[in-house]
Amino acid sequence: MEKLFSEIYNRYFGIVNLLLSKKGPITKKLLQDTVQKNGFGESLLFLLPRLSANEWELFEEKDGVYHSRIKGGVKQPLSRLQKRWLKAVLEDPRASLFLEKEQIRKLKGSLQEVQPLFAYQDFYYFDRFSDGDDYTKEGYRQHFRTILSAIRNGQMLRILYQARRGRNTKLLVQPYYLEYSVKNDCYRLLCRRGNQRHTLRVSRMQKVEIGENAADVDGMMRKEKEPEKVTLIVKDERNAMERVMLQFADYRKNTVRLEDNRYRCEIFYDKDDETELLIEILSFGPMLQVIGNEQFIKLVQERLKKQAALTSMA
Amino acid sequence: MSDFQELIKNIDKCRDYVRDFFVYGFKSRSDFPGKSARTYDDERRRIVSWLPDYVREDYSEGGKSKNISLQIDQKKLDTNPLFRVWQTKSFTDKDLMLHFCLLKLLEKKDAEYSAAELTDLLMDEYAYEADLQSVRRKCNEYAEEGLLKIRKEGKSIFYSRDLRFDELPYAEELLDLICCFQMDQPLGVVGNTILTGQKEKNEIFHVKHGFPTFTLEDEVLLSLLDAIHEKKKVKLRVQNNRNMEREGSLKTGLPLQIFVSTRSGRRFVCMHMEGRKTAHFTCLRLDQIKEVNVLSVEESEDRRQRLYERLMEEKKAVWGVSFAPLVPGQGALQKVVLTIYADEQIEPFIPQRLLREGEGGSVERIAQDTFRYEKTVKDAMEMFPWIRSFTGRILDLTIYGTDGEELTEENERLKKIFLSDLKKMYDMYGI
Known part of the structure; x- marks a missing residue:
């Protein structure tokens, strides 16, 4: 092995x-x-x-x-593990975003001596959202490649974008990252329009074209906003502590042990992710209590007030 | 004088420390019982050395103990910093010399030598005196790793190098794919080793909802994938919170699939386990598996296929990873019916959420602004965290038996838990 x-x-x-x-x-x-x-x-x-x-x-x-004494150093051949991993990931439908079908076929041919490290049916993402992107659509692939090229070359993008209620909007944006969400199985473009940061789902783009060259590639465009902070008290019952720590492991956080089996945990998040974080926190029920910031506490209270008003559950 | 080293021989021990520092971030020396103070200090120092840009050291509340945490915001990263753990294998002087000299001697595509020829060349080209046995051993080791190819001619064995990344067609396009996939694919660390070898860096892709700690389980995953493909049973040593102080418990079964949660930060191996009286599917957390022993007996293709098909069928009624019915003897399945309020005009995304997150459950509009979601599962309790995420909209939650009858006692008990949790939350926030 x-x-x-x-x-x-x-x-x-x-x-x-x-x-x-x-x-x-x-x-x-x-x-x-x-x-x-x-x-x-x-x-x-x-x-x-x-x-x-x-x-x-x-x-x-x-x-x-x-x-x-070893002029030029050495170019290490690929290990079997590396070849097997490459062969496995070429099977992913997302591989077609980067390579044409024929190119994938040729690459697999070059790796014919090894077995793929895994097959897609070896993994079951049981809580992944079911409305992931369709990576086989030609339009999607073209948009993806145009975005990739624009980011690499520091160019602006003109995008015809379908907003939530079906309305199409024309946007001129500075692209800076492509973000893949494992949970949503989709790509989003992180970009800037004027001074505003935007997150656009690639599947909602109707048209993507390269615009004029970008004015600022590395400066303002990639500058991160100051993160928001929510502070929680975790009561370690029903193994809550471990579950909370694992679930929020993809956020930057600070945890301090208090007395009585209680912990204080600060989680840093982007404002754009607030609703998602709110429902994640609600999913823990009374094992988590939000103690700051004030605005976040209000969000939790609003949800609970609405729930209390739906009396048929009582 | 300290014999502390930055590199390590064995990754098992440090894996747990990295995980604890990253996941919890508040543990100090006293939280690692059974480990000597020296071991703790060495492991801590090593982790600070490997991940200096992510380490934060501070004191616990009251300033009694010093602890370290790893501050990693996965969404802002171009790679997973925990991959560095895999770059720390210690080596001998001989390993290093043979690595560079042998790979250089075999660099040309048509270069092919026996171990004896390579031993002579090492002396001629680099004035490096190596013994034949060591050269042969290293060549065989590298052939095993796939770096070298072996050709036999009679009793003679010749070595040549294998394929390089830059010899693959479309290597440039492939690099973009690797930059992206290293962070979200299983065993992405392997992709990262290719990027590192090519001196390439990802500057375009970010990943959301990825869990950096997954990589710490990658060696366990590798062994389990081998067992899955070879249709072999495994004996696992599992250590969880309950048996942390002991060596753990042993579990034997046939691994069939890896279950991944994109929300809870856990991965599991789903195995078919046979006891004296029962046989069932069970899921074990990868981060709690300390040792994988692949057993030599291979299952027949037929039986493996039958079990796999049964698993595909059974898991339709599994919300997460629990295959056991909640109430033994009361029928294996429960029908969960959740009634939700959503303003159709301004909140069309709520019924959409039920559909896309509901794991195949049905969604029906039963009245203006009212939607009913139904799903038949083995363990309704597993759904509670998801149901709670609709707090503020829940009109009703009822659990039935699959024969259509309400599981009176069980429904009452579960509903009680649900309502009592809500009540506690109202109290917490002064509602």
Whole structure:
């Protein structure tokens, strides 16, 4: 069986290879910078001394600088595990967003000696939403590729977008990320229109065209908004603590243990995700109590008031 | 002098620490019973070293103990930082030398050498004196990993390198696909190793509703997938909250499918287990599986297929992962009927939510602004978190037996739990 935890994927090997592939002389400063930039926090302490002392004799020393003895470094062949993973993911319907059918067929041909690492029927996403995107639609694929090209080249996009109530709107946006939602099985475009951030679902785009070149690719466009914060008290009953911590593991959070089996947890979220977070919190029932911010508490109270007014449940 | 090392031989121990620091973020030294203070300190130091940009160190309430947490916002990332855990395997000097020198000697596509020839070349080209046995062992190891190919000629064995990424057709288009899939596909860490090897970085894709901790279970997943494909039973050592102090319990069964929750942050293996009197499907959490032992006996294709088909049939009535009926002896299935209020003019997305999130349950408009959702399940209680997410709209919740009769006692009990939870929430928020 193939190993995932293997030295062939080791970060130190990667750093050594980077150094070996350097064309010019390798100064001590370059050694240090390369380790610092590519290593772990303490690699300067553990890897650098061994490289500086040329312990592995991978370099030739001349006039106080090193030269690689393995010119150009090495280009590691693909491991069986990597080939098997590639073959498996080429079966995903989303692969057709990146590659034509014929290209996928040829790629699979190049990987014919290995079995796919997994098949799609090996996995069952039991709580995934059923209205995921249709990746086989030609229009969808074209839109996806146009977006990809615009992001890569820093171009604006002109989009004819179907808003929630079926109305079409023309938008000129600066695209900056494509986001895949595992739960919704769909792609969304994260973009900016003027000073406003927008999230547009790719499946609702009626027309996508490249606009004029973008004015600002890396500055304002990618700048993140300050996250909102909701503070919760978790009472560790019915294994609630673990369930809460796991469910909110995709959010940045801070947790502090209080007394009486209670915990205070701060969750940081985007304003756009507020409704989703609210219903996730409600799904835990009385095991979670929102104690801040005030506006979030009001949202919970509103839902509960409405529920209390629906008397037939009582 | 400390013998602390940044790299490790075995990933099992640190896997649990990373998970605890990431998922909980409030545990300190005293929360790791059975581990020495030294072990805790070393593991903590290592994790700080591997993930310095994500670590936050602070003191518990009252300042009694120091703890660390990993601050990761999955939605803002270009990759999963926890993949770094897989880049920490320790190695010997010989491993490193042989890795670079052998792969360089075999770099040309038509280069093919025996172990003895490679041993000589190591000396000629790099003045590296290696013994034949070590060279042969490393070559065989790399052939096992798929980096090298083997050709036998009589008693002689020749090694050459295997396919490189840049030799694949459409490598550039493929890189975009890998940038995206490394974060949301099973075993995405493997895709990440390809990107790293190509010195490529994802700058375009983000993932929402992904769980970074999944990667910590990837070795377990790998073994289970092998067993699924080889139709072999597995013996698992499972350690959960109840048996944390002990070695865990052993479970034997035939793995058939991996169940993934996109909301709860858990993955499970669904196995067919046979006891002395009963046989049933059960789901075990991957993060609680500490050891996978693939047994050698292979199930027949027929029997495996029959079990798989039965699973496909049975899981239609499973909301999450619970195959056991809630009330033994009272019939295996329960019909959950949920009546919801939604203003049709301004909230058309509410009945849509019932449809897309309701796992195949039916949705019917029964009156103006009133919708009825029905689903037959094995364990109605599993649906409660989802039902609670409609708080503010729930007109009624009733649970029937599948023969159409209301499961009076059980319905009352479940309804009581549901209402009592609501009451507690009203009290909490002063409603």
